[in-house]
Amino acid sequence: MQAPAHTRALIEIDKLNLYYGTFHALKNVSMEIPEKAITAFIGPSGCGKSTLLRTLNRMNDMIAGTRIEGKIAIGGADIYSKEVDVETLRKKVGMVFQQPNPFPKSIYDNVAYGPRLHGISGRKQLDEIVETSLRSAALWEEVKDYLKRSALSLSGGQQQRLCIARALAVEPDVLLMDEATSALDPISTLKIEELAQELKDRYTIVMVTHNMHQAARVSNQTVFFLNGEVVEYAETEKLFSTPRDQRTEDYISGRFG
Amino acid sequence: MNAKTADKVATVVICLFAGIIVLVLLGLLGFILFRGLSHISWDFLTSAPETIKAGGGIGPQLFNSLFLLVLTMLITIPLGLGAGIYMSQYAKPGKVTNSIRLVVEVLSSFPSIVVGLFGLLVFVNIMGIGFSLFSGALALTVFNLPLMVRITEQAMAGVPREQKEASLALGLSRWKTITSVMLPIAMPAIITGTILAAGRVFGEAAALLFTAGMSSPRLDFTDWNPLSPFSPLNPFRPAETLAVHIWKINSEGLAPDAGEIAAGASAVLVLTVLLFNFGARWFGRFMHRKFTATR
Numbered sequence: 223m224q225a226p227a228h229t230r231a232l233i234e235i236d237k238l239n240l241y242y243g244t245f246h247a248l249k250n251v252s253m254e255i256p257e258k259a260i261t262a263f264i265g266p267s268g269c270g271k272s273t274l275l276r277t278l279n280r281m282n283d284m285i286a287g288t289r290i291e292g293k294i295a296i297g298g299a300d301i302y303s304k305e306v307d308v309e310t311l312r313k314k315v316g317m318v319f320q321q322p323n324p325f326p327k328s329i330y331d332n333v334a335y336g337p338r339l340h341g342i343s344g345r346k347q348l349d350e351i352v353e354t355s356l357r358s359a360a361l362w363e364e365v366k367d368y369l370k371r372s373a374l375s376l377s378g379g380q381q382q383r384l385c386i387a388r389a390l391a392v393e394p395d396v397l398l399m400d401e402a403t404s405a406l407d408p409i410s411t412l413k414i415e416e417l418a419q420e421l422k423d424r425y426t427i428v429m430v431t432h433n434m435h436q437a438a439r440v441s442n443q444t445v446f447f448l449n450g451e452v453v454e455y456a457e458t459e460k461l462f463s464t465p466r467d468q469r470t471e472d473y474i475s476g477r478f479g
Numbered sequence: 480m481n482a483k484t485a486d487k488v489a490t491v492v493i494c495l496f497a498g499i500i501v502l503v504l505l506g507l508l509g510f511i512l513f514r515g516l517s518h519i520s521w522d523f524l525t526s527a528p529e530t531i532k533a534g535g536g537i538g539p540q541l542f543n544s545l546f547l548l549v550l551t552m553l554i555t556i557p558l559g560l561g562a563g564i565y566m567s568q569y570a571k572p573g574k575v576t577n578s579i580r581l582v583v584e585v586l587s588s589f590p591s592i593v594v595g596l597f598g599l600l601v602f603v604n605i606m607g608i609g610f611s612l613f614s615g616a617l618a619l620t621v622f623n624l625p626l627m628v629r630i631t632e633q634a635m636a637g638v639p640r641e642q643k644e645a646s647l648a649l650g651l652s653r654w655k656t657i658t659s660v661m662l663p664i665a666m667p668a669i670i671t672g673t674i675l676a677a678g679r680v681f682g683e684a685a686a687l688l689f690t691a692g693m694s695s696p697r698l699d700f701t702d703w704n705p706l707s708p709f710s711p712l713n714p715f716r717p718a719e720t721l722a723v724h725i726w727k728i729n730s731e732g733l734a735p736d737a738g739e740i741a742a743g744a745s746a747v748l749v750l751t752v753l754l755f756n757f758g759a760r761w762f763g764r765f766m767h768r769k770f771t772a773t774r
Contacts, residue, residue, distance in 0.1 A: 281647070
């Protein structure tokens with residue numbers, strides 16, 4: 223297990239406050255997320271973990287009435303500064319959602335969608351991107367003969383891996399997973415967890431999960447949230463074996479949440 | 480009465496109502512086709528009408544109806560799509576959006592005769608376009624636009640948020656997301672709406688009496704220069720459509736076979752609408768399959 227101290231921080235969050243209208247959803251959140259590792263956000267519903275995840279690729283921008291104070295820097299650059307192009311940011315920070323959401327297009331077109339609209343048109347180049355991305359998402363062997371088939375014909379777990387392939391196809395540095403397995407069966411969940419383990423050598427992964435055991439199994443660091451605040455941030459092993467805060471202990475031992 | 484019997488009674492009553500509607504529809508359709516079909520011939524479909532002699536056709540009127548449909552749709556579709564996309568994706572909810580929506584609703588409830596008189600005043604006289612296909616198309620746009628806007632807005636709003644977010648999260652702009660993910664998903668609903676709007680163009684008479692006019696110049700079907708006054712393609716010539724022709728011939732037709740001509744023309748009108756509907760539905764499915772790779 224890697225300790226956060228050994229790796230460089232890729233994402234730096236500094237005194238972040240977020241309001242939905244008058245609701246104070248994130249309170250003074252500061253943390254450093256190391257690169258090429260898996261960081262898990264855990265906590266009960268409504269604790270702000272998904273909200274924080276969605277600030278990292280600015281998906282909260284779409285929600286009217288959202289106000290942000292503080293600073294988030296990825297690779298040293300402030301992502302909320304005026305010069306930042308949201309589209310470029312989102313290309314670098316990919317996202318996988320709770321519900322598998324492939325487009326109602328063919329498997330091939332789902333993966334090729336991003337690169338194509340970002341300007342890659344060579345057939346050969348696209349073929350290559352599609353194959354590499356599907357291989358990275360551990361889906362290639364299952365679908366290589368059916369690339370023209372509708373993505374909706376796949377099972378839920380396959381659809382979610384397709385969504386991962388689709389996100390990888392635009393070559394992000396960071397992959398955000400917003401409860402990416404909560405709609406899947408245990409076997410599919412296990413596959414996605416194994417996949418995340420493989421991907422962390424190349425990508426910085428931040429995952430939100432409802433499932434404490436998942437965080438314990440998969441992640442290198444774990445952040446425990448409660449009511450919009452960070453209660454505890456530690457190496458996963460430490461957080462689960464010797465939590466410093468009483469509330470963390472209560473949560474991981476299943477006393478609430 | 481227990482729940483089971485109530486359920487059975489409800490089922491029977493609902494089926495009965497559905498049956499009545501189908502019967503009325505089939506009855507109407509059957510009546511129109513029964514009276515008109517025998518009168519339809521190639522000659523009837525292609526020749527010009529006669530004023531006092533028997534044996535006139537509906538060629539120019541049929542052509543006018545189709546051409547007016549194309550013209551109206553050329554104006555309605557871009558405007559309606561644009562406004563609908565704006566309303567659903569760009570406009571911030573608030574007073575402005577609500578007032579636009581109100582205007583659109585009010586527009587759609589105008590009686591067609593009023594729209595016709597408005598067209599006569601504004602398009603025909605003030606703008607000086609005269610009785611013409613173009614004036615008619617503008618008047619029909621007044622009707623169709625609200626429908627088109629609302630249908631586009633609803634179809635776009637009906638696209639699952641997850642699909643939109645997936646595309647945005649890949650770093651695609653709002654515009655690219657709309658054109659390459661949302662519009663294809665919304666397409667079948669938009670096409671259905673377009674069919675509804677188109678159906679009104681075929682059937683509308685009152686609004687056209689004062690805008691497209693009640694007469695056609697002697698069309699020369701060998702002259703395809705859109706600027707020539709006798710060319711069928713000239714959008715600035717007066718044009719009597721099939722629906723207007725049916726009304727005119729029924730109320731003031733002098734030809735001895737006016738009744739048969741009206742019946743034949745009605746059958747042609749109904750068949751055209753049906754053909755158009757099936758065609759558009761097939762096209763909608765075809766486009767949907769093409770965009771979504773479903774079989």
